[in-house]
Amino acid sequence: MRILITGGAGFLGSHLSEKYVNEGHKIFVVDNLLNGNLNNIRTLLHRKNFKFIHDDVRNPELYRKLPTDLDAIIHLAAQIHVDKSIVNPEETFDINVGGTMKILEFARMHDIGKILFASTSEIYGSAKYVPMNEEHPLAAEHPYGVSKIAADRLCYTYNETYNLGVDIVRCFNFFGPRQKDSGYGGVIAIFINRVLQNKPPIIYGDGKQTRDYMYIADVLEAYDKTLKSPNNPGKYGINFGSGIEFSVNEIAELVLKYAGSDSRLKPIHVDPRPTEVQRLFADISKAKNTLNFQPSVKFERGIELLVNWYKNYKSELWLY
Ligand SMILES: NC(=O)c1ccc[n+]([C@@H]2O[C@H](COP(=O)([O-])OP(=O)(O)OC[C@H]3O[C@@H](n4cnc5c(N)ncnc54)[C@H](O)[C@@H]3O)[C@@H](O)[C@H]2O)c1
Incomplete structure (x- = not known):
């Protein structure tokens, strides 16, 4: 497969990149290194089936450089920190909503059939009931959570309006090396x-x-099962956690x-x-x-x- 991973120099993105490069897929990573680090993907930089593009998902020029014959996009790039989102909500919305909009448009224009979007349990806010299923109200309060609600719902509308095939992956918190x-x-x-x-x-x-915490190995499994599913299991959002x-x-x-x-x-x-x-x-x-x-x-x-x-x-x- 030819897969674009946005945010691929970050914590989760570097593990996914490593997994798929080792499986022999061709991986393109776009990351502006806002929170990611080249050290995370250092061992991949010399691999033939890996290409790093230092750029910003908000940059319209990027979309003229990217390959269009992709089988899948895993869209992870985001400003992920709650405290930072409180200090600078505009930047957080710009990246998390504006950046997602650009990726969705790119996928729509080039008929890219499989897109995984990194939504999050933070969209639910504090539990109104437990355990929290996908029908739990979207009640985030902080700007990070609300920006992710907006992006999650953007994916939903691209599925409904354009039949795009986005899987909305809602992981609960996760942890592991490189965080x-x-x-x-x-x-x-x-x-x-x-x-x-x-x-x-x-x-x-x-x-x-x-x-509710998952170890990184289980997060990789969650993304992998979603990516390789012939269906669209996350069309309306799908939770992954430990329970x-x-x-x-x-x-x-x-x-x-x-x-x-x-x-x-x-x-x-x-x-x-x-x-x-x-x-x-x-x-x-x-x-x-x-x-x-x-x-x-x-x-x-x-x-x-x-x-x-x-x-x-x-x-x-x-x-x-
Ligand atoms: N870590 C968690 O517990 C958790 C839980 C649920 C969902 N998520 C989501 O999973 C995704 C990955 O999270 P992570 O923990 O690996 O975070 P991370 O910060 O390590 O990874 C995000 C990457 O996106 C890059 N980035 C930020 N803005 C960008 C931009 N404008 N253009 C290009 N690249 C940009 C950063 O440099 C970073 O490498 C995020 O979308 C996050 O919201 C994380």
């Missing part, structure tokens, strides 16, 4: 990074807020268990963040029934794997 662990990063990566430096995890609010919830307090405890070397280290609680989602817990029946999706890495094992990666490989990645 950013500085300021604007994932909570698990930030906690591990701090604890390995003997600094306490910082928890916003009482830490009772919960999340199990953990509180931020429990996450901090597990990170301290696997990464901590000083038993006196304890989490610090600071003021809650405005508009933070309080509860996310996925109903993944649709993914199970339509794609036979079954997450395989238990949460605690995922934490252990990630701590091992930090101890053994992370520094290597950043040497170059």
